[in-house]
Amino acid sequence: MLSAINNGFARLTDHPDFGKLVLRLTFGILLLFHGAAKIEHGVGWIARLLTAHGFPTFIAWGAYIGEVVAPAMIIIGLLTRPAAFIIAVNLAVATLLVKTGAIWSRTDVGAWALETEALYFFGGLVIMFLGAGKYTLIRNPRLQ
Template sequence: MVTSMLAAINRALAHEDFGKLLLRLAVGGLMLFHGVHKLIDGVDGIVGMLTAQGLPGFIAYGVLVGEVVAPCLIILGIVTRPAALVLAFTMVVAWLMVGTGKTWLLDKTGAWAIENLMYFFIGALAVACLGAGRYAFGKGAWR
């Protein structure tokens, strides 16, 4: 009985393309909030962090590619794999800029201090590995 019930549940939930869509909406959609914030408030804080480390401030505008353009492409399912790799790279840069000192720490609520960075990094890698699936605007290689 348990085996047949589990088989029925597995059949009912075997919608891999819908799962890919949900993953794209979660990873791309939640990251887009970060990007919209930077569109509204600007990237001055990031410029300051970069110049403090001796890097040119204009690099800060790359965050808009990683946090606005890439998430939009991921959500739409257009050049999904490359866009997901751009998002993953953005998270590596974010970790290098603000997270390395927090890598082995917990925040005040007991969560891993770089939990969000890791969620987006691993989620983006999962999207890059899985692709867009059937529910995407991109066709063929554009997925």
């Protein structure tokens, strides 16, 4: 009986391309909120952090690419894998700049202090490895 329920549910929900679309839309839209904050408030504070770590300040402009351009590309399915890679790198750099000391910390509710950063980083990797699926602006027919 459990096998029949499982098989029936699997038949109803076996839509990997739709799942990829939902993942891309959720991930991209939620990350765009972070990009909107950068558009509203600028990246000056990121430039100051970079300077404190000995990096050139122009790298701060990469936040716009990683949190506005790349998520938009993921949403529409344009160069999805490279865009997802850019997001993963952006999150790694952001975490190293802002929250390095929180690697072993937990929040007041018991969550890992880097939970959000990890979700975005690994989400970017997952999208990079899965690709966009068939619901996309540009598909690579060789990989379909």
